[in-house]
């Protein structure tokens with residue numbers, strides 16, 4: 001992050017603080033501040049929050065050694081947020097100045113919501129300013145000090161800010177995560193992702209697949225292909241619940257979100273493919289693929305993908321594969337009850353490009369599958385707060401120097417007790433590291449750790465943006481069973497009611 005940008009942000013924030021305190025001071029005369037302006041300021045505060053998240057991520061890249069370059073897209077996104085914030089804050093100042101010049105005696109009352117709004121704006125602006133100052137100081141000292149603490153030490157009274165950044169599924173249904181603000185809830189290695197938030201909004205209105213070669217407006221395929229022509233990306237939602245029968249595989253472009261919140265969307269027939277793309281969010285739908293492939297296939301150097309609240313049942317090769325140089329993927333809150341395979345991360349011992357692979361596997365319900373929950377090669381797999389019920393061959397496997405840190409998971413065995421395939425001495429490759437930390441092993445389940453090459457460190461230690469709220473294993477099963485997979489209707493309300 002260039003210093004000039006940081007200074008600019010501080011300047012903008014100061015403007016905001018001044019403007020907001022004036023709004024409070026003059027009260028009723030500021031009826032001039034229209035709802036539209038208020039909405040603009042809310043939007044730009046959100047932009048600043050996202051900007052902060054990105055800033056934190058970037059700080060890390062400069063100081064960290066393990067993590068490679070942040071893509072240009074983040075710089076572009078942040079710059080555009082600065083410009084938007086600057087413009088609408090200037091407008092705010094302008095309006096407030098003119099309202100200061102109006103006849104104060106003619107004002108009748110001080111609108112309560114406006115005061116509340118101004119207070120909130122000030123709290124948030126101050127907080128953002130403090131954070132930025134702390135970051136700059138740390139940067140000057142050139143330390144790798146714990147940036148996470150900076151965020152966590154922020155004002156606890158600001159519930160809006162904190163819950164949106166750090167809470168689990170509940171975050172996704174709060175006002176601060178409505179519509180294309182969803183990325184503020186991103187977690188794990190996909191933290192800082194934006195998906196289609198900067199792009200067009202598109203509503204799927206028909207459930208058929210039209211002519212796949214020449215997609216028809218209103219279809220999901222048409223929405224997905226818009227991004228190919230418009231570099232800004234696309235945020236796709238659905239007019240109503242529907243079952244979409246694909247005739248061909250759906251190739252997803254960069255900067256895309258498919259957001260099925262609030263509806264019951266099932267995609268059948270063919271799977272989704274992500275090849276050499278980045279910044280994609282797949283959220284809240286079911287994928288049923290009838291062919292010989294997995295339902296979501298991530299490969300060929302794809303980066304930055306958040307797969308959240310998907311349901312996959314009976315898929316031949318499982319829900320997600322992440323292969324061939326792909327990285328920075330979070331697979332969270334999914335309901336996965338495929339019969340045999342489940343989640344393959346790295347497909348071949350020969351694929352050494354998978355050394356870059358980093359995947360977070362979080363809050364998924366793995367139910368009655370045989371193997372690969374996940375199976376990991378070469379890279380780093382962080383397996384946290386998942387609920388495993390009745391695996392058959394093994395639950396967590398790894399080969400060729402993969403590193404798997406299993407933390408705070410619940411293992412409830414059915415047909416087999418061993419979590420890892422250590423019993424298979426002849427076929428097992430003993431080069432991976434598989435470490436268990438605070439896992440709950442029920443009903444005689446056993447976890448054989450592979451620690452020949454030492455123990456692992458958590459990404460939380462190296463990666464300040466790495467948010468992953470965890471909960472103790474004793475209350476995890478009810479949360480995961482109520483909240484994993486596609487949520488809508490009563491399932492959604494049950495999840496939100498689950499403590």
Ligand SMILES: *[C@@H]1O[C@H](CO)[C@@H](O)[C@H](O)[C@H]1NC(C)=O
Nearest residue numbers: 034036037038040088091092
């Ligand atoms: C709010 O933002 C929009 C888009 O940036 C702009 O066109 C509009 O003039 C702004 N409204 C006010 C009152 O500043």
Ligand SMILES: *[C@@H]1O[C@H](CO)[C@@H](O)[C@H](O)[C@H]1NC(C)=O
Nearest residue numbers: 101102103104105106107108
């Ligand atoms: C201010 O408003 C009051 C009430 O509407 C009016 O009586 C007074 O003349 C106004 N003063 C000026 C300077 O316009």
Ligand SMILES: *[C@@H]1O[C@H](CO)[C@@H](O)[C@H](O)[C@H]1NC(C)=O
Nearest residue numbers: 062063139140141142143144
């Ligand atoms: C910061 O620290 C790193 C590693 O200790 C060092 O290589 C680098 O030169 C330092 N940068 C500055 C600006 O001092």
Ligand SMILES: *[C@@H]1O[C@H](CO)[C@@H](O)[C@H](O)[C@H]1NC(C)=O
Nearest residue numbers: 073076077198231232254255
């Ligand atoms: C994604 O969006 C960014 C700007 O937000 C743009 O610079 C980039 O080219 C886009 N990527 C693709 C592949 O369209």
Ligand SMILES: *[C@@H]1O[C@H](CO)[C@@H](O)[C@H](O)[C@H]1NC(C)=O
Nearest residue numbers: 241242243244264265266489
């Ligand atoms: C959700 O949609 C699928 C496919 O259309 C349907 O089979 C299922 O019954 C729906 N679920 C609910 C609860 O409506």
Ligand SMILES: *[C@@H]1O[C@H](CO)[C@@H](O)[C@H](O)[C@H]1NC(C)=O
Nearest residue numbers: 478479481482494497498499
């Ligand atoms: C789901 O949540 C409800 C409401 O909080 C709770 O009563 C129920 O026990 C939960 N279900 C499971 C399976 O834990």
